[in-house]
Amino acid sequence: MPTVNLTVNGKAVSANVEARTLLVNLLREQLGLTGTHVGCDTSQCGACVVHVDGKSVKACTLLAVQANGSKVTTIEGLASGDKLHPMQEAFREHHGLQCGFCTPGMVMSAVCLAQNHPNLTEKDVREGLEGNLCRCTGYHNIVQAVLAGAQAMRR
Amino acid sequence: MTAAPAHRIKGGVQSPVRHESAIGHVTGSALYLDDVPTVPGTLEAALVLSPHAHARIASVDFARALAAPGVRAAIAAGDIPGRNDIAPILKGEPALADGVAEYVGHPVAAIAADTLDQARAAAKRVEIAYEVLPPVLTIEEALERGLLVAPEQKIERGDVGPALDAAPLRLAGEARCGGQDHFYLEGQIALAVPGEERDMQVFSSTQHPTEVQHGVAHLLGLPFNAVTVDVRRMGGAFGGKESQATIIAGIAALLAWKTRRPVKLRLARDDDMQATGKRHPFLIRYEVGFDPEGRIQALDMLYAANAGNVADLSPAVIARALCHADNCYFLPNVRLRGLACKTNTVSNTAFRGFGGPQGMFGIEAVIDAVARHLRLPLETVRQRNFYGIGRNDTTPYGMKVEDNIIERVMAELDGAVDLARWRSEIDAFNRANPVVKKGLATMPVKFGISFNLTTLNQAGALVHVYTDGSVHLNHGGTEMGQGLFVKIAQVVAEAFQIDVEHVRVSATSTGKVPNTSATAASSGTDMNGMAALDAAGRIKARMAEVAAAHFGVPAGEIVFADNRVFAGNKSLAFAELAEMCWRRRVSLSSTGYYRTPKIHWDGQAGKGRPFYYFVYGAAACEVAIDTLTGEMRTLRAELVQDCGRSINPAIDLGQTEGAFVQGLGWLTTEELWWDRAGRLGTHGPSTYKIPGSRDVPPVFNVRLLPDAPNREDTVFRSKAIGEPPLMLAIAVWLAARDAVASLGDHRLAPKLDAPMTPERILAAVDDMKARSA
Incomplete structure (x- = not known):
């Protein structure tokens, strides 16, 4: 079995994986990082979004071996200790969640979106979150949360 | 005299407290069933699904599957030790197909193996010999052949035949609405853990722990007390984890029973969509008699639902559809017939609204047709048919509408958006644009709260106060994201007058609160809130006695306020009183119970x-359609929602937004497409399109109706919220019809069924152009 070496949430990780193991399975099953969810199994719903070298990636669309040498951040690595990341705080504050299953992926996509758009507009958010499905909220509060979170990230 | 409460507690009723797991959700630490670490030796399971819509199962051969690596057990119907029946209402609905496979996706066998990959690989090696039989796939075919899963239901008032004959004007028509996959983001999942002797502990993603308990007990041949079902949270459910969860939990339990090891069954999304039931598609036929002002005098309607292969919850769905075929309108002479048609498709089931949306879809088609025929605005015809106050106020099923506020709600909407002006803007746009056409329509909703079946309207709760003043709360309701847990915590905080952070809601368990109803019918807060209030009230009364003895005043003078307990100017912290009760040997635990x-x-x-x-x-909704491509966008949605005196306005707002968008999906993009062999073509998000972030209206304003306490004595005068706003999305369907009708100068009723895919809109446009030429 191939060995992969990567940095996950700031910690060096080495793991033996099957060549066909997906990044999401490595994270969930071998590293116990279950905040990254599997919603559709087919790289469409976005519940499994993580950051790989600073870019948002659907962790079920990437093989673990493809992440070799990368820096991976999952939802568990976003907060600093007990202090929530501004985007996490915005989702909480603006009720941008209901069942919560899409939330980790949504937050990870939103952080990346905010980093890439210094002046994020509502239209940018709606287009930028197209790859993240939510069945509960109707997106309204999520969009508000992302706009507020992006603003807080600039401060 | 008692001292005035110094401060309001934090997070009591009517405050917009955040979801109780909000921090868990944003940090990824809230655990769903698939996230919970399992003990070593836990097996993973996979299903073998029928590839045929209708086939006799001649033989099942597990030899090759059992020889595959890691496989520990394989089961089919013949391996069930108890009764292969998980029917929620009727009888004879197997968890594993018994002798006959009745739909594509019907679970026929299941495998347990050391790993998920091994289980799924072995499932492909099970050899099943099928004798393929001809399937029945459509409502029409089932109607023709008289195939039903349950007896016809009827609601009737007056003599509809003569009343139709006597009516000055008469129209007949047909309308259809499609089904809908729940597409909960967390798929169906269960973990069954065998215990000592015959005990079976089941962790299930279910809205109905008691039904899972019963189903597992039937399958294993156990008394109910041997099976305990727990659910902490679901990643969405929407009705899809009411009866359907029992299939998954039941099969996991069968495999756990056979192997004596914990077994987890999690369906892949594509399997989930093929194997489990959905919203019922309906075919609706009507004949309506009315006067020249548009007042309905007689209405004869047939609601035919595609129930799928078994009854499941279909009889109850039909009952609710018929009970909402009036929506807000008085129907003096009426006959409503409901048929649950049997087809060789997946068994359709509960889905937010539970027949209500289809019931209203039917009557709105009638109102739309009457209005177009008379060239009257939809709102005018509606207004002439609204239930009155003190007159014309009895439903077809004989219930008096005592709390009618529909005219007030419509007036609030009009006051907020100025419908006349909006309409003139739409007309002006349509005059100036030959290709893109806009439409505008409103939709009133009246939705009945309580399970139709009276027995189900009961709930229980269990409350403990600990000696540090913290409160442990349990009730029969389940948390699926709707905010039930935080609302009930607010109710208990309010009862004890302590900050909500001191109230901890724990996982729902059949071992704590027994014989529960499903968390369904929007009734979760109404019923469990009252049961929790009852439990808290009992403990509070005992605590008041102790405080009264301590302070030397009558118990009636004890006041709970601001995390303290007062007798005049003297007071104790709530925690101090709890400790005192324990020392004086007074119970700080109680069950609570409620019946509506x-x-x-x-x-x-x-x-x-x-x-x-x-x-x-x-x-009120505005849409635009492209008459050359059939593409449609919902541009604006303005909503007014009654939620009584809301326990949590932030949660209720979120429920309203989410329900509306789910209704929008049902009527627009979500198409379940079956081929002629009965195979579902749209079994994953690549082809089955739930609304995405760009599909919701860019202008979307929701207003909660202010100053509208429930006139009935509900929990703090609140109202249920889960389902009603879904039906507001019917405005989008009516707005699209309006846009199509604009091509014929609004004289003709469009032929436009739901879901309104571009193909259907284009066909409706072409039809309208041809008829109005």
């Missing part, structure tokens, strides 16, 4: 007062 008052229902006669009260709402 005033309700009764005779399903045979189609008469009664099935609903404790009604929830009202109204919407």
Whole structure:
């Protein structure tokens, strides 16, 4: 079995994986990082979004071996200790969640979106979150949360 | 005299407290069933699904599957130790197909193996010999052949035949609405853990732990007390984890029973969509008699639902559809017939609204047709048919509408958006644009609250106060994201007058609160909130006695306020009093119980007062269609939603937004497409399109109706919220019809069914152009 070496949430990780193991399975099953969810199994719903070298990636669309040498951040690595990341705080504050299953992926996509758009507009958010499905909220509060979170990230 | 409460507690009723797991959700630490670490030796399971819509199962050969690596067990119907029946209402609905596979996706066998990959690989090696039989796939075919899963239901008032004959004007028509996959983001999952002797512990993603308990007990041949079902949270459910969860949990339990090891069954999304039931598609036929002002004098309607292969919850869905075929309108002479048609498709089931949306879809098609025929605005015809106050106020099933506020709700909407002006803007746009056409429509909603079946309207709770003053709360309701747990915590905080952070809601368990109803019918807060309030009240009364003895005053003078307990100017912290009760050997634990008052229902006669009260709402929506491509966008949605005196306005707002968008999906993009062999073509998000972030209206304003306490004595005068706003999305369907009708100068009723895919819109446009030429 191939060995992969990567940095996950700031910690060096080495793991033996099957060549066909997906990044999401490595994270969930071998590293116990279950905040990254599997919603559709087919790289469409976005519940499994993580950051790989600073870019948002659907962790079920990437093989673990493809992440070799990368820096991976999952939802568990976003907060600093007990202090929530501004985007996490915005989702909480603006009720941008209901069942919560899409939330980790949504937050990870939103952080990346905010980093890439210094002046994020509502239209940018709606287009930028197209790859993240939510069945509960109707997106309204999520969009508000992302706009507020992006603003807080600039401060 | 008592001292005035110094401060309001934090997070009591009516405050917009955040979801109780909000921090868990944003940090990824809230655990769903698939996230919970399992003990070593836990097996993973996979299903073998029928590839045929209808086939006799001649033989099942597990030899090759059992020889595959890691496989520990394989089961089919013949391996079930108890009764292969998980029917929620009727009887004879197997967890594993018994002798006959009745739909593509029907679970026929299951495998347990050391790993998920091994289980799924072995499932492909099970050899099943099928003798393929001809399937029945459509409502029409089932109607023609008289195939039903349950007896016809009827609600009737007056003599509809003569009344139709006597009516000055008469129209007949047909309308269809499609089904809908729940597409909960967390798929169906269960973990069954065998215990000592015959015990079976089941962790299930279910809205109905008691039904899972019963299903597992039946399958294993156990008494109910041997099976305990727990659910902490679901990643969405929407009705899809009511009866359907029992299939998954039941099969996991069978494999756990056979292997004596914990077994987890999690379906892949594509399997989930093929194997489990959905919203019922309906074919609706009507004949309506009316006067030149548009007042309905007689209405004869047939609601035919595609129930799928077994009854499941279909009889109850039909009952609710018929009970909402009136929506807000008085129907003096009416006959409503409901048929649950049997087809070789997946068994359709509960889905938010539970027949209500289809019932209203039907009557709105009638109102739309009458309005177009008379060239009157939809709102005018509606207004002439609205239930009155003190007159014309009895439903077809004989219930008096005592809480009618529909005209107030419509007036609030009009006041907020100025419908006349909006309409003139739409007309001006349409005059100036030959290709893109806009449409505008409103939608009033009256939705009945309570399970139709009176028995189900009961709930229990269990409350403990600990000696540090913290409170442990349990109730029969389940958390699926709707905010039930935080609302009930607010109710208990309010009862004890302590900050909500001191109240901890724990996982729902059949071992704590027994014999529960599903968390369904929007009734979660109404019923479990009252049960929790009852439990808290009992403990509080005992605590007041102790405080009264301590302070030397009558118990009636004890006041709970601001995390303290007062007798005049003297007071104790709530925690101090709790400790004192323990020292004086006074119980700080109680169950609570609630049964909804005033309700009764005779399903045979189609008469009664099935609903404790009604929830009202109204919407106005604007759409634009491209008459060359059939593409449609919802541009603006304006909503007014009644939620009584809201326990948590932030949660209720979120429920309203989410329900509306789910209704929008049902009527627009979500198409379940079956081929001629009965195979579902749209079994994943690549082809089945739930609304995405760009599909929701860019202008979307939701207003909660202010100053509207429930006139019935519900928990703090709140109203249920889960389902009613979904039906506001019917405004989008009507707006699209309006846009199509604009091509014929609004004289003709469009032929436009739901879901309104571009193909259907284009066909409706072409038809309208041809008829109006």
